[in-house]
Amino acid sequence: MKFHITTFGCQMNVHDSQWLTAALESRGWEESGEDDAQVYILNTCSVREKPEQKVYSELGRVAAHLKRDENVFAAVGGCVAQQVGEGFFDRFPFVRLVFGSDGIAGAPNALERIARGTDDRVALLDFTAGFAEREQPEKLSALVPDTRQAFVNIMQGCDNFCAYCIVPYTRGRQKSRHPDVILDECRRLAENGVREITLLGQNVNSFGLDKGGAGVTFAGLLRSVAAIDGVDRLRFTTSHPKDIAPEVIAAFGELPNLCPSLHLPMQAGSDRVLKAMRRRYDTTRYLSIVDGLRAARPDISLTTDLIVGFPGETEEDFRQTLAMVERVGFESSFSFKYSDRPGVAAVNMEPKVDPLEASDRLLRLQALQNNITRKCLKELMGVNTDALIEGLSRKQDGPASSWKGRDPAGRIVNVPMEQDAGLEGMIVPVTIVEAKKHSLNGERTGEPW
Ligand code: 5AD
Ligand code: SF4
Numbered sequence: 241m242k243f244h245i246t247t248f249g250c251q252m253n254v255h256d257s258q259w260l261t262a263a264l265e266s267r268g269w270e271e272s273g274e275d276d277a278q279v280y281i282l283n284t285c286s287v288r289e290k291p292e293q294k295v296y297s298e299l300g301r302v303a304a305h306l307k308r309d310e311n312v313f314a315a316v317g318g319c320v321a322q323q324v325g326e327g328f329f330d331r332f333p334f335v336r337l338v339f340g341s342d343g344i345a346g347a348p349n350a351l352e353r354i355a356r357g358t359d360d361r362v363a364l365l366d367f368t369a370g371f372a373e374r375e376q377p378e379k380l381s382a383l384v385p386d387t388r389q390a391f392v393n394i395m396q397g398c399d400n401f402c403a404y405c406i407v408p409y410t411r412g413r414q415k416s417r418h419p420d421v422i423l424d425e426c427r428r429l430a431e432n433g434v435r436e437i438t439l440l441g442q443n444v445n446s447f448g449l450d451k452g453g454a455g456v457t458f459a460g461l462l463r464s465v466a467a468i469d470g471v472d473r474l475r476f477t478t479s480h481p482k483d484i485a486p487e488v489i490a491a492f493g494e495l496p497n498l499c500p501s502l503h504l505p506m507q508a509g510s511d512r513v514l515k516a517m518r519r520r521y522d523t524t525r526y527l528s529i530v531d532g533l534r535a536a537r538p539d540i541s542l543t544t545d546l547i548v549g550f551p552g553e554t555e556e557d558f559r560q561t562l563a564m565v566e567r568v569g570f571e572s573s574f575s576f577k578y579s580d581r582p583g584v585a586a587v588n589m590e591p592k593v594d595p596l597e598a599s600d601r602l603l604r605l606q607a608l609q610n611n612i613t614r615k616c617l618k619e620l621m622g623v624n625t626d627a628l629i630e631g632l633s634r635k636q637d638g639p640a641s642s643w644k645g646r647d648p649a650g651r652i653v654n655v656p657m658e659q660d661a662g663l664e665g666m667i668v669p670v671t672i673v674e675a676k677k678h679s680l681n682g683e684r685t686g687e688p689w
Contacts, residue, residue, distance in 0.1 A: 241269045241355050244277035248294060249285025251477060252411075252440055253318055255391035256344055257283045260317075262377035263348040271382075274302070278312050279351060284320035286406055289579035295320050299332055306334045313337075315351060317344055319410035323582070326363050339364040341396060341411045342372040367412040371396055371452050373421065380432055387630045388665035390434040394422050394461065395441035395452070400480060402507075403518045403589065404547060406581040407442055414443065416452030419461055423468070430470035435665070436628060437465060439476040445483035459487035466495040472667065473628065473648060475499050481506070481529055482521045489529065493536035500537050501649040504529070505545035509564025510557035513550055516589065523564055530568050541616075541649035542568060546575040548605060549598025551589035553578075558601050562608055571616045571649075572678075575605050610677070617651070617675035627653040627670050627682060629663045643668075645682075652679035663688060 243264055247257040260281065261271055274280065280302055285291040299316070306312050315337035316328050322340035329335060336354050339347045343364025353359040377383070383390055397412040398405075426437055439461070441447060447458040456464075466474050474497050481504055491498055504526075508514050511522045533540050546565070548558060565573065577598045580587045627645030633654045636642050640656035643663055647653050647670075655670055657663065667689055670682030 241279060242272035242277050243269055243279040243281060243351075244272055244274045245281040245283060246274075246298065247283045248291050248298075249283070249287065249318060251391060251438065252341075252393070252442070253283050253285060255393065255440055256317070256341075257281075258382045258391070259374060259377070260344065260347060261382035262379055263375060264351065265382060266377040266379045267348060267352060275305075279355065280306060280312070280314040282314065282316050282318075284316060284318035286319040286323055286410055286581070288576055288581070292320055299335075303332060303334065313354065315339065315347070317347065319406070322365060322410045323406075325365050329361055329363075336360065337362045337364070340367070342366065342368045345372045345374040348375070367397075368415075371415040371417040373417075376425070376428070380429075384429060384432050384434055386664040387436075387628070388434050389436040389438070389628070389630075390429045391438050391440050392422060392425055392429070392465075393417060393441065394439045394444060394476075395447050398442040399446070399450075400443065400520075401518065401585070403516060403585040404550065404578060404581065406584055409583055411442055414446060414450050416447050416450050418452065419448075419454055419456040419464070422461065423464055426465050426468050426471070430468050433665070435470060435667070436473035436475070437471055439465065439474070441476075442478065443480045443483065444476050445479045445485065445488060449483070457485065457487065459485055459491055462488065462491050462495065462498065466491075466497050472497055473499050475501070475650070477503050479504050481526055482519065484529055486532070489532045489536055491536075492533060492540060499648045499650065500539050501541040501543070502533060503543045503545075506564065506568070506570075507545060507547050508550065508553070508557070509561035510553070511560075513553050513557050513561075516552055516586075517547075517550060518585070523560075526564075527567070539649070541571045541651070544568075544570045544573045546573055546605065547578050548575060548601040549578045549593035549595075551578070551586055551592050553593055553601075558605075562605065565605065565608060566612065569612055569616065570609070571651075572613050573609050575602060575609070577602055614675070614677060617678075617680060620651075620672045620680060621675060623672045624685065625653075625670060625672065625682075626667050627655055629655075629666050629668060629688070631664055632660075645670075647680070653682045654679060655682045655684055657684055657688075 350362040629645040633642035641660040669686035674681035
C-alpha cells in the first residue's frame with residue numbers, strides 16, 4: 241500500500257505524522273507522492289479559523305483526484321477530526337477513517353483493516369483516561385531523520401481552558417506519559433543516532449501534575465533526558481508561564497545541553513486582557529520569569545505567541561502589549577488576530593473588536609517585532625557558536641555550497657562549505673559574520689563533528 245500524509249498545525253501534529261509514517265512503514269507500506277497514493281491522510285489543526293479553513297479547501301482539492309479510483313480513500317486525523325468526527329463521512333464520502341489525538345494509536349491497524357476490506361468506515365474519537373501509549377515502530381527512519389533531530393511526546397491535552405482556546409476540547413484533559421517510557425524512548429532514539437531531542441506537550445511545565453507522571457516533575461524529567469549519552473541538544477515546547485517552576489528556570493543555567501531558547505506564549509501585555517483570557521498570570525509575574533531566565537542563562541533567546549483583537553481589547557490595552565514586547569525584547573513572535581472557536585468562553589465575550597482595527601493592530605505589532613528581531617540578530621555579529629546542519633540552503637550563490645543549520649537557540653545559520661552532500665546532522669563550529677532579516681550567515685571555524 242502506498243500512502244501520503246499532509247500535515248497542518250503544531251509540532252505535536254508533525255510528530256504524530258512521523259509516528260504514523262513509521263508505524264505504516266513497519267507494516268510494509270510505502271510513503272509516496274500524492275498522485276500515487278492509495279491512502280491519502282490529512283492531519284489537521286483547528287486552533288484558529290485560518291488553519292481550519294485550509295483543511296476544508298485541501299479536502300476539496302483532493303476530492304477531485306481521489307474520485308478517479310474508488311479503491312483510493314482518505315483518512316482525517318488531528319484536531320478538526322476530533323471536532324467534526326463522523327460528520328466527515330457525510331461531507332466527504334471518500335473519507336473512511338477519522339481519528340482524534342488519542343485515537344491515533346489505533347489508526348495503523350484501522351487503516352490496514354480498511355485497505356483489506358474488513359472494515360468500511362472507522363471512527364477513533366474516544367479520549368482515553370491516561371496517556372494513550374502507541375506501539376514502538378520497528379522501522380525508525382521516519383522518526384530519526386538525517387538531521388538527527390527528534391520529537392518525543394511527554395504529555396497530551398490541556399486543563400487550562402484559556403478563554404480563546406479550543407485545545408482542551410480537541411486534545412482532551414492533561415495526561416502525562418510515564419517517565420520510564422519517555423526515557424526509554426529517548427535512549428532508543430539516541431542509540432539510533434539522534435542528537436537533538438525536543439520534548440513535546442501542550443503544556444510541558446505541568447508535566448506530572450496529573451497522576452500520569454509517577455511523581456516525577458518536569459524539572460526532574462529534563463535532568464534525566466539531559467543525562468542520556470548522545471543528547472547534544474535538548475529543547476521543549478510549549479510552556480505555560482503560570483506553571484514554570486523555579487527548578488526549570490534554574491535548569492537553563494545548569495544543563496549545558498539544554499538549548500538557550502524558550503518559547504513562552506505571553507498572548508497579551510495588558511493585565512486586564514490577560515485576566516479576561518483566563519491566563520492566570522499578570523505582566524509582573526511574566527517579567528519576573530523573564531528576569532529569572534536571563535539571570536540563569538544571559539544568552540537565552542525568548543520567543544512568544546501574541547493575540548490581538550481579543551474581545552474587549554482597547555487601543556490602550558494593545559499599546560501595553562507593544563510596550564511589553566519591547567520591554568522583553570522577544571527575538572521573534574507569532575502573532576494572530578483573535579478568531580472565535582466553537583465552544584470556547586470568549587465566543588460570548590463582548591465587545592468584539594472591529595476586524596479592520598484588529599488587522600491594523602496586527603500590522604503595527606509585526607512592524608515593531610521586525611525591528612526588534614533585526615536588532616537582536618545584529619547583536620550576534622562576531623559571536624562564536626555552532627550550527628546543526630539540516631540541509632542545503634535554499635539560495636546557492638557562491639562557489640562553495642551553502643548549508644542551512646541552526647545554532648543552539650534555534651536561529652537559522654547559513655554556512656558555506658566545500659562539501660556538497662552528506663553534512664546533514666553534523667554540528668559545525670561557526671562565527672557569525674552577517675545578520676539578515678530573519679537569519680544569520682556564518683563562517684566555518686572548525687571541523688564538523
Ligand atoms: N484566536 C487567535 N489565536 C489563537 N490562538 C489560540 N487560539 C486562538 C484564537 N481563538 C493562538 C495562541 C496560541 C497559538 C498556538 O495560537 O497565540 O498560543
Ligand atoms: Fe492545532 Fe492546537 Fe491541534 Fe496543535 S493542538 S494541531 S495547534 S489545534
